[in-house]
Amino acid sequence: MNFWQPKLETMKRSDLQDLQMRRLKDTVKRAYERVPFYHQKMKDLGLTPGDLAGIKDARPLPETRKGDLRDNYPFDLFAVPRDEVVRVHASSGTTGKPTVVGYTARDIDAWSDMVARDLVMVGCSREDVFQNAVNYGFFTGGLGIHYGIERMGAMAVPSGTGDTKRQIEIMIDFGVTALHCTPSYALYLAETVTEMGVAGDLSLKIGCFGAEPWSDGARMELEEMLNIKAYDSYGLSEMFGPGVAFECQEQDGLHIWEDHFLVEILDPEGEPCAPGERGELVLTSLTKEAMPLIRYHTGDVTYMMEDDCPCGRSSVRLHRFLGRADDMLVVRGINVFPSQIEDVLLKIPEIGDYFQVVVDRKRHALDDISIKVEVRDIAFTGELADLARLQKKVEGELKSVMKIRSKVELVEKGSLPRTQGKSKKIVDLREI
Numbered sequence: 116m117n118f119w120q121p122k123l124e125t126m127k128r129s130d131l132q133d134l135q136m137r138r139l140k141d142t143v144k145r146a147y148e149r150v151p152f153y154h155q156k157m158k159d160l161g162l163t164p165g166d167l168a169g170i171k172d173a174r175p176l177p178e179t180r181k182g183d184l185r186d187n188y189p190f191d192l193f194a195v196p197r198d199e200v201v202r203v204h205a206s207s208g209t210t211g212k213p214t215v216v217g218y219t220a221r222d223i224d225a226w227s228d229m230v231a232r233d234l235v236m237v238g239c240s241r242e243d244v245f246q247n248a249v250n251y252g253f254f255t256g257g258l259g260i261h262y263g264i265e266r267m268g269a270m271a272v273p274s275g276t277g278d279t280k281r282q283i284e285i286m287i288d289f290g291v292t293a294l295h296c297t298p299s300y301a302l303y304l305a306e307t308v309t310e311m312g313v314a315g316d317l318s319l320k321i322g323c324f325g326a327e328p329w330s331d332g333a334r335m336e337l338e339e340m341l342n343i344k345a346y347d348s349y350g351l352s353e354m355f356g357p358g359v360a361f362e363c364q365e366q367d368g369l370h371i372w373e374d375h376f377l378v379e380i381l382d383p384e385g386e387p388c389a390p391g392e393r394g395e396l397v398l399t400s401l402t403k404e405a406m407p408l409i410r411y412h413t414g415d416v417t418y419m420m421e422d423d424c425p426c427g428r429s430s431v432r433l434h435r436f437l438g439r440a441d442d443m444l445v446v447r448g449i450n451v452f453p454s455q456i457e458d459v460l461l462k463i464p465e466i467g468d469y470f471q472v473v474v475d476r477k478r479h480a481l482d483d484i485s486i487k488v489e490v491r492d493i494a495f496t497g498e499l500a501d502l503a504r505l506q507k508k509v510e511g512e513l514k515s516v517m518k519i520r521s522k523v524e525l526v527e528k529g530s531l532p533r534t535q536g537k538s539k540k541i542v543d544l545r546e547i
């Protein structure tokens with residue numbers, strides 16, 4: 116069977132909720148006693164751990180945001196003495212200091228088991244040769260996935276990033292059967308495989324892609340080009356890293372491991388969203404020792420799917436992420452997520468896999484949204500009229516989904532930047 120920790124993965128919901136409340140009380144008590152930031156926040160709310168006796172959810176507890184990690188840079192949110200921290204990771208934002216996270220040996224252990232759960236869930240076994248083509252530095256996707264691969268016993272191939280042709284040679288020579296990287300790099304790898312004409316030499320079966328939003332269109336494209344099943348993987352450094360939520364073989368929502376995290380989806384007013392209703396994912400860590408976080412606002416937008424999953428896992432599923440609340444473009448009052456644009460574009464056969472959205476506002480004018488899209492060779496018939504027709508078609512299809520007009524600029528294949536990590540699909544030139 117495809118379970119790594121069957122008891123925890125299939126636990127009865129009432130037992131799971133009891134376990135969560137026990138762990139929540141313990142986490143909050145430790146944070147109150149050991150982290151001055153939380154001590155003060157709880158004091159401001161008039162709360163002591165004694166008030167938690169009858170607690171049923173996280174709502175009375177203090178909230179945490181990314182800025183709080185920066186304000187406590189680098190180690191002031193740690194809840195254990197420095198000599199118990201065996202590793203740190205960091206993620207760099209666009210401004211200011213990076214945010215730093217720490218792990219005890221038990222944290223690394225719990226995280227490895229969580230990633231092992233994910234990999235076994237999508238069908239990996241000890242027989243697999245697993246290439247991890249992401250950056251092995253401060254980014255949690257490198258060591259985090261690597262430890263999970265070793266934990267479940269497959270052969271880890273820590274290829275890191277860089278030299279795409281060599282990555283593909285390794286894939287062929289080592290008989291790689293499973294691949295982890297960002298979806299944008301996967302598309303670039305797939306494109307290079309096609310150019311090299313070696314798709315038939317690959318032994319790939321499984322692709323795990325995450326660290327940024329991607330669409331079902333991109334999934335279909337990757338599955339076809341690489342002859343794999345492609346799974347969505349979600350995580351964030353603040354909650355260990357990759358492995359927090361992962362698709363099972365149903366490919367219909369991501370199981371979030373509720374024995375490790377208490378899950379809330381909140382609307383912009385901070386009120387809980389009903390299942391099916393979009394909102395911000397807010398997480399409380401239930402097992403993290405070195406750096407527990409309470410009601411952490413992830414900034415990521417999704418919704419809860421409540422129906423039971425045929426795979427037998429009892430944890431709640433999250434719908435694939437639409438994007439970050441702050442990546443959502445509000446153009447002339449309409450909300451647009453880059454993943455929606457991607458979904459439309461990938462359904463048009465003449466259009467390639469790369470696009471870039473540029474939003475601008477001329478003085479006193481309305482916002483302008485223009486989208487550069489790469490055109491596949493098949494679209495170049497030699498007739499300018501054909502290109503003009505294609506441009507109109509793309510504009511029309513985007514308008515029907517986004518409800519606003521955008522200007523489409525067709526560009527040649529290869530002219531938009533390729534990336535080995537997270538891609539930048541939006542350029543916002545508005546001065547707001």
Ligand code: DLL
Nearest residue numbers: 206256325326327328348349350351352356357436
């Ligand atoms: O990106 C951890 C990770 C590594 C996840 C490898 C999956 C695979 P950070 O660098 O801290 O950690 O970035 C976390 O990336 O808050 C989301 O905005 C975004 N993100 C991660 N996974 C997904 C996903 C890693 N599957 C931030 N879909 C998160 C959409 C994702 N967004």
